Amino acid sequence: MNARPSLAALPRAPQTTIEAGSLLLRPLTPADVPALARHVGDVRVAQGTRSIPHPLPEGAAEAFVATALAPGRDEDVWAIDGTPGGSDPLVGVVSLKALDRKQSQIGYWVAPAFWHTGIASAAVRALLDANPHANCTVFAEVFQDNPVSARILTNAGFEYIGDAEAWSVARAGAVPTWTYLRKMA
Structure with a gap:
């Protein structure tokens, strides 16, 4: 029987760098580890995500970077680097997790010192415009207690498709979510 290889087992193409204004x-x-851990x-930040624990265990930031750089990864993670605009080299991250049939799920967070500055909106738009996975569809979810992230998505062309729940490691519980999708073609 021919089993289909998992997306994680397939080597990923090298990630490109995407210019996004400032x-x-x-x-x-690996140089991002100290800022990432901070x-x-x-x-x-942790409570705004599904997978970041709080408190952050020793070595978790190093492990995250190592996973993000692994050739068999199923998610591409980009540092949101503010140095072109005179800011810090790591102000957040944005990612695309490969799904099936030319689909991905986008995720992002921005450090609280940079909230309400337009950084998340610019990063999401730049990643969608570049479409490095050649997606036909991109999905997203946000916790319902984070309407700012919902606006970032709708302003980037995502459409609301329903309510759900997702487990948050930092909150140690299920959190109501809004789910979105964006057709890329």
Whole structure:
């Protein structure tokens, strides 16, 4: 019986760097670990995601970067680099998790010091415009207690498709979500 290989087992193409005005979306590097640990160690960032634990365990940032750089990864993660605009080299991350049939799920977070500055909107738009996975459809979900993220998605052309729940490691529980999709073609 021919089993289909999982997406994680397939080697990923090298990530491209994406210019986004005063931002640069670039692959993570080991040099990002200290800033990454500092930002995701903030309970406000962790509780806004499904997978970041709080408190952040020792070595978690290093493991995240190593996974993001692994050839068999199923998710491409870009550092949101603010240096072109005179800011910090890591102000957040944006990612695309490969799904099936030319589909991906986008995720992102921005460090609280940079909230309400347009960085998340610019990063999401730049990644969608570049469409590095050649997607036909991109999905997203946000926790219902984060209407700012919902606006970022709708302003980037996503359409609301329903309510659901997702487990949040930092919150140690299921959190109501809004689910969105964007057709790319």
